[in-house]
Structure formats: structure tokens, C-alpha cells
Amino acid sequence: MDRAGRRLGLYVGQKATDAAAIAPELVTAEAEPEADARALSALVDWCVRFSPAVAADGPDGLFMDISGVAHLWGGEAELLADFQSRLSANGLAFRIAIADTPGAAWALAHYGQDGAIARPGQQIGLLAPLPPAALRLEPETAAQIDRLGLKVLAQLFDIPRAPLARRFGIETLTRLDQALGRSKEALIFHRAPTPWFARLAFAEPISAPEDMARVAFDVGAALCARLEKEGQGARRFELCFHRVDGQVAPLQVGLALAARDPTRIAKLFAPKIETIDPGFGVEVVTLEAGEVEALSGRQARLDSLLEAGSAEGLAPLIDRLTNRLGEDRVWKARPVESHVPEQSVVPGAALGPSVAGWDPERPRPFRLFRRPEPLEAVTALMPDDPPRQFRWRGQLHRVRRAEGPERIGQEWWRGAIEDVRTDHIRDYYRVEDEAGARFWLFRAGTYTPGTQAKWWLHGLFA
Amino acid sequence: MSGFRDERLAALKAKIATLEAGGRADSESLPFGDSHIDSCFLDGGLPLGCWHEFGGEGMEAETAACPAAFAALVAAPLARRGEAVWILRRDDLFVPGLVGLGFPAERLIQVCARDEDEALAVAEDALATPGVAAVFAEVETVSLTAGRRLQLACEKRGATGFVIRRRPYGGKAKAAGGSAAASRWRVTPAASEPGPGEFGLGPPRWAVELERCRGGRTGSWLFEAADAFTYEASDGTHPLRLVAPLGGQQLAPSQPLRRTA
Numbered sequence: 001m002d003r004a005g006r007r008l009g010l011y012v013g014q015k016a017t018d019a020a021a022i023a024p025e026l027v028t029a030e031a032e033p034e035a036d037a038r039a040l041s042a043l044v045d046w047c048v049r050f051s052p053a054v055a056a057d058g059p060d061g062l063f064m065d066i067s068g069v070a071h072l073w074g075g076e077a078e079l080l081a082d083f084q085s086r087l088s089a090n091g092l093a094f095r096i097a098i099a100d101t102p103g104a105a106w107a108l109a110h111y112g113q114d115g116a117i118a119r120p121g122q123q124i125g126l127l128a129p130l131p132p133a134a135l136r137l138e139p140e141t142a143a144q145i146d147r148l149g150l151k152v153l154a155q156l157f158d159i160p161r162a163p164l165a166r167r168f169g170i171e172t173l174t175r176l177d178q179a180l181g182r183s184k185e186a187l188i189f190h191r192a193p194t195p196w197f198a199r200l201a202f203a204e205p206i207s208a209p210e211d212m213a214r215v216a217f218d219v220g221a222a223l224c225a226r227l228e229k230e231g232q233g234a235r236r237f238e239l240c241f242h243r244v245d246g247q248v249a250p251l252q253v254g255l256a257l258a259a260r261d262p263t264r265i266a267k268l269f270a271p272k273i274e275t276i277d278p279g280f281g282v283e284v285v286t287l288e289a290g291e292v293e294a295l296s297g298r299q300a301r302l303d304s305l306l307e308a309g310s311a312e313g314l315a316p317l318i319d320r321l322t323n324r325l326g327e328d329r330v331w332k333a334r335p336v337e338s339h340v341p342e343q344s345v346v347p348g349a350a351l352g353p354s355v356a357g358w359d360p361e362r363p364r365p366f367r368l369f370r371r372p373e374p375l376e377a378v379t380a381l382m383p384d385d386p387p388r389q390f391r392w393r394g395q396l397h398r399v400r401r402a403e404g405p406e407r408i409g410q411e412w413w414r415g416a417i418e419d420v421r422t423d424h425i426r427d428y429y430r431v432e433d434e435a436g437a438r439f440w441l442f443r444a445g446t447y448t449p450g451t452q453a454k455w456w457l458h459g460l461f462a
Numbered sequence: 463m464s465g466f467r468d469e470r471l472a473a474l475k476a477k478i479a480t481l482e483a484g485g486r487a488d489s490e491s492l493p494f495g496d497s498h499i500d501s502c503f504l505d506g507g508l509p510l511g512c513w514h515e516f517g518g519e520g521m522e523a524e525t526a527a528c529p530a531a532f533a534a535l536v537a538a539p540l541a542r543r544g545e546a547v548w549i550l551r552r553d554d555l556f557v558p559g560l561v562g563l564g565f566p567a568e569r570l571i572q573v574c575a576r577d578e579d580e581a582l583a584v585a586e587d588a589l590a591t592p593g594v595a596a597v598f599a600e601v602e603t604v605s606l607t608a609g610r611r612l613q614l615a616c617e618k619r620g621a622t623g624f625v626i627r628r629r630p631y632g633g634k635a636k637a638a639g640g641s642a643a644a645s646r647w648r649v650t651p652a653a654s655e656p657g658p659g660e661f662g663l664g665p666p667r668w669a670v671e672l673e674r675c676r677g678g679r680t681g682s683w684l685f686e687a688a689d690a691f692t693y694e695a696s697d698g699t700h701p702l703r704l705v706a707p708l709g710g711q712q713l714a715p716s717q718p719l720r721r722t723a
Binding site: 313314317318320321325329330331332333335341344345354355356358359360361362363364365368369370393395400401402403404430431432434435436438459460461 | 560692
């Protein structure tokens with residue numbers, strides 16, 4: 001709740017109609033818990049600039065462990081001021097408190113004074129005037145405590161432990177102990193991913209291609225050793241040559257299967273390094289691994305070369321091809337459940353599970369044109385008949401045998417109902433000309449008297 | 463005297479056979495399952511571990527549907543053993559159609575090359591990769607040097623190459639130079655025959671001419687795709703069925719011709 005909202009008399013948990021009655025100009029929006037969680041996660045990542053130990057808390061809070069880092073700002077107050085100014089600069093509404101325990105800090109931030117700093121061991125005094133809800137209790141428990149006339153925590157501190165636990169549950173006691181530092185509390189700190197990154201700097205700039213190839217291997221070996229130690233492999237590597245004049249020349253390779261073999265990676269980079277202009281020399285080379293995933297260790301086998309059909313031999317081939325030609329030029333066809341012929345195949349990963357889902361009983365051409373080609377001089381006896389002859393690419397074909405039609409319509413269930421049209425159909429015919437060549441042609445649309453039907457050639461049968 | 467001559471002849475033939483096999487002792491072959499055609503080859507079947515060339519005429523020189531389909535079916539038993547790589551210049555191969563003819567496309571990797579040299583380089587690379595059983599390459603021509611390189615790549619792991627000659631649309635016909643292929647085939651479409659009482663088109667048929675065959679004889683036949691557009695496929699037999707031999711072929715005198723039309 002920001003200042004403007006508070007001034008109008010709005011509060012968290014208010015009914016939307018009540019709020020609208022107070023402030024008729026209020027614009028309401030749907031709650032988006034996922035987006036909120038994403039934003040909080042981003043904020044947690046950002047907070048790492050203050051302390052390496054940051055934990056997200058609930059939907060709208062975070063804990064930061066500043067033990068041993070406050071002196072870098074010159075004290076807790078300075079750290080707090082910096083944090084506040086940076087958060088304000090980002091337009092965030094916030095409440096912050098610093099205390100010995102997460103529980104006390106939470107209580108002060110939510111119910112105490114904003115920006116409160118509890119001196120070590122002094123939080124009990126600051127906590128005493130706060131309501132029992134400040135202990136992060138279940139709403140029912142907090143309501144019950146409140147009903148019994150215990151309005152502030154100071155009253156709770158005076159109750160002997162055993163009756164307190166009996167009356168309000170062990171949870172209340174635990175929360176109380178956690179706030180006062182009598183019991184430990186574990187926070188799940190968000191761990192920023194360690195970057196998979198290696199760097200080599202040279203005393204003298206290098207420029208010879210063979211030197212660049214060698215340092216590419218060296219930096220790869222350094223990164224791969226780390227990957228191997230942690231049982232990881234990567235599918236993407238970016239090698240950057242940092243030139244003396246500040247220019248950076250990046251090179252990328254992608255792998256079909258995660259790997260950490262420096263020789264193989266260096267080999268993939270080798271042809272690309274030749275294209276790099278070293279200028280006045282390269283002083284730093286860096287390598288970053290992306291798409292890192294767990295990769296179990298594998299022993300090199302003596303007879304691994306003889307293992308026919310193994311993915312070992314195929315993966316490097318796919319890597320070489322995708323890196324040389326581009327990723328969209330190496331693929332394995334994958335079936336899609338669609339009647340529309342051009343949509344029944346999609347390119348999939350070249351290395352992957354084998355699937356085949358096409359109906360072999362439905363005759364489909366051997367070559368399918370990306371765009372159907374128009375046919376000229378088509379003569380058909382009846383509107384519903386296959387053509388007797390047609391001209392394609394300047395050549396006249398007389399049809400000897402034909403079969404069809406196979407009517408393929410629009411997949412109306414994929415689009416909006418308003419866009420559905422009944423005349424978006426194709427009537428496919430399989431025809432054979434006098435020479436034996438087999439074609440797949442279709443007539444577009446339904447028959448309308450008085451208009452010439454449009455014929456297209458969509459593919460060739462073998 | 464004649465015994466000595468026969469002995470010399472047999473020894474020479476054996477020597478030539480070893481040379482033809484490219485120094486590999488374990489040269490394999492893939493029989494078609496019909497003695498009419500298998501007897502044309504030295505080892506009783508299409509030799510493996512080398513490359514074969516398929517081409518067409520007229521419209522097929524540009525579309526290359528029939529030569530490619532025939533090559534795919536020749537190689538179908540190989541594609542069940544290992545991976546297959548199909549190198550294209552134009553991405554118009556329609557896999558459902560390939561599956562319909564009876565080719566196991568589950569392990570088919572397609573590669574779209576930007577130019578002729580790249581297509582041949584990819585073919586060479588794929589042929590030398592363990593686990594790859596068959597490599598199809600749609601290229602315009604294969605020069606003598608490129609052919610020799612393909613042959614060396616084939617011999618590395620025993621993979622078999624299938625080069626499909628295909629001219630770019632609107633391109634001028636180039637003279638086919640000398641070739642290092644183990645065999646050269648010309649495939650033209652032939653009129654199909656639907657079964658008795660059936661409508662429409664029958665299974666696809668091709669008139670196939672074996673124009674060149676290293677260490678063997680040439681011939682021409684009419685072939686039919688036996689498993690086209692049916693679920694009842696892959697019972698182990700070859701997906702190509704020889705319908706009838708066509709005229710003008712040299713037959714071994716020991717094997718009288720039996721017409722099966």
C-alpha cells in the first residue's frame with residue numbers, strides 16, 4: 001500500500017467494492033501471483049549486491065543476512081540508507097528493519113517503525129509494543145490471542161512457557177523464541193548460479209592464428225576441468241577474444257549433447273578462429289558455457305570406435321554440421337497430427353528419440369513443394385472429375401490414371417470460430433501421366449458455377 | 463594348355479576383385495533377392511562400402527523424385543541397421559511420402575546444404591562417421607576428384623553412399639564426367655498397374671537401367687515398390703520387387719531368362 005492509497009483510506013484486505021466506494025476513480029487489476037513471484041525473485045537476485053545471503057519470504061518479502069557486510073558501507077545505518085535510496089529510485093514501496101533475528105526483523109518491518117534498527121540484544125524492547133500478529137502466526141492463532149485480550153507482545157513475554165504452549169500451540173512458542181533469538185531459524189537462501197566462465201589473460205598480446213587456437217584449447221581445458229569436477233556438461237560455448245583496442249570478437253558453438261571434452265570443443269572452434277581479426281593483438285580470452293546440465297562421467301572405451309549405431313559417433317557429426325551450416329539446416333522430421341500436408345511435418349532435433357507417426361496408407365508425395373505451383377490449361381470433364389490434361393512448367397501432361405479426390409479442409413478447431421470458412425478446402429487427386437510420372441494436384445475451393453476452378457500442383461510422387 | 467589359361471584367368475580375376483574392393487577384405491553386399499539382378503554384381507548383391515549414382519531424365523533431372531525414391535528403397539534394409547543422412551540442396555523431401563514407400567524414416571537425419579561443394583563435404587563427413595549406414599546426397603554432378611574422396615570416406619567405416627543427380631531448377635545440363643561410382647543407375651517412371659479389380663494407381667513402378675557396374679554386368683528392369691502405402695510392410699523382404707526384365711540386357715549364359723511378367 002503506497003502513500004497515496006493510505007491517504008485515501010484504503011488498506012490491504014479491503015473489499016474491492018468498499019475501496020471503490022471510498023475512491024471512485026480507483027482502477028482495479030487482477031492479482032497475478034506468478035508475476036509477483038517472478039518480480040520478487042528478480043529483486044532477490046538484485047539484492048545480492050548487498051549481501052550474498054538473500055532469501056525470499058512469502059509473496060512480498062525477503063530476508064537479507066547482513067552479518068559481516070555492513071562495515072563495507074560504514075555501518076548498518078549507512079547500508080540501510082543506501083538500500084532505501086536504491087529501492088526508492090526503482091519506484092518500489094517498502095518497509096525495512098534490521099534486527100538480530102529474522103523473526104524480529106520481520107516483526108519490526110511489518111508492525112514496527114519503518115527503517116528500525118535493533119541494536120544487538122535490544123530487540124525485546126522494540127518488540128514489546130507490537131501486536132501478537134507480528135510473530136508470523138497463523139491468522140486463527142493471532143485472532144485467538146487477540147480475543148483473549150493480549151494486545152501486545154509484552155503481555156505474551158510474561159506468560160510462563162508451558163501454559164503458553166498449551167494454550168496457543170507449540171508454533172506460537174517457536175515463533176516467539178525465534179524472534180527473541182532463543183531458537184534457531186533456517187532460511188533458504190537464494191543461490192545465484194555460479195557462472196560457468198573461464199578467463200585467460202596474457203602478458204603479451206597474441207595474434208598468430210595458431211596461438212589463438214592454442215589459447216582457445218587452454219581456456220576450454222580450464223572450464224572443462226571445472227565442469228568435470230562438478231559432474232556437468234554444457235551444450236553451448238561462447239569464446240570471446242578481447243582485443244587490445246577494446247573490441248570483443250565472440251564465437252559460438254552449440255552441441256547436440258552436453259559435453260566437456262576440451263579437444264572436441266577446440267576442434268569446433270578451430271575453423272571459426274580463422275575468421276577472427278586479431279587487430280593489434282588479443283590480450284584476454286574468455287569462455288562461457290551455457291545450457292549446463294548434469295553429465296555423468298563416462299570411461300573412454302578402447303572399442304568405442306567399433307560401436308556402430310552409438311550416439312558417440314553421431315553427436316560430433318551433428319555438432320560439426322550444425323556449427324558449419326547453422327542450426328536450422330540439420331534436422332529430423334517429426335510428425336504433427338494434422339491433416340494439412342504441409343503442417344504434418346516439423347523439423348525436430350537431429351539427435352533425439354525416433355518417432356514416426358504418419359499413416360503409411362494415406363498416399364503422400366515424395367517431394368512436396370513449399371508453395372503449390374499453379375497449373376495451366378487444365379481440362380476436366382466434370383467439375384468433380386480429375387483433370388484429363390494439364391500444363392506444368394510449360395509441359396503438357398496427359399493424364400492416364402487418376403485417383404481421388406481426397407478432400408482436405410481447414411482445421412477449424414485450431415482457430416477462432418469467426419474465421420472458419422467452408423470454402424477453404426482442397427480436393428487432392430493423385431494422377432499419372434502417359435509417361436508414368438505421378439503428380440499430386442488439387443483443386444482449390446468448392447465448385448461455383450460459371451467460374452473456372454483453380455488447379456495447383458502440390459507435390460510429386462515417385 | 464587351356465587349364466593353365468583358366469588358372470591364370472582365375473588368378474587375374476581374383477586380383478581384380480581385391481582391387482575393386484578397395485583393399486577391404488570384408489566387403490559386404492546387399493542382395494535384392496532376385497537372381498536376375500543379383501547375378502549382375504560381383505558379390506551377388508549391391509556392393510556396400512562404396513557409393514552409387516542415381517539419375518533421371520527430362521523432368522526427373524530437375525525433380526529427381528524417381529531416382530531418389532528408388533535409391534531410398536535400395537537402401538531401406540541398410541537404414542534399418544544404422545542412421546541415415548539425407549543431404550539436400552532444396553528442402554522438398556516429404557518424409558511422410560518416404561515412409562509411405564516403406565523407408566524407415568525414424569533414423570533419417572536431413573541436412574540442407576547451401577551449395578554443391580558443401581553438400582559433397584557433408585556427405586564425405588557423414589560417410590566417415592561410425593553409426594551411419596547410408597548417406598544420400600542430392601547433387602548436380604560428382605567430379606572425379608570428389609568421387610574419389612567419397613570413395614575413401616566410404617571405405618573408412620563401410621558406409622554406403624547414394625548420390626542422386628539433380629539439376630537445380632532452370633539450370634543448364636552439365637556433362638556428366640567420368641565417375642568413380644561403383645554403379646550408375648538411370649531411373650525413369652513407368653506406368654503403374656493397379657491390381658485386378660482395383661481403381662486408381664497401382665504401386666509405383668520404375669524402369670531402371672543399370673548403366674555401369676564395376677566388376678559386373680549392366681542390365682535394365684522394371685521395378686515396383688512392394689510395400690508402398692500399406693501397413694503390411696517390413697516383413698524382412700526387400701521393399702523393391704522386380705516385375706520384369708526389360709529388353710537389351712546381357713544375361714549370363716548359364717542363367718536362362720524367365721519372364722515373370
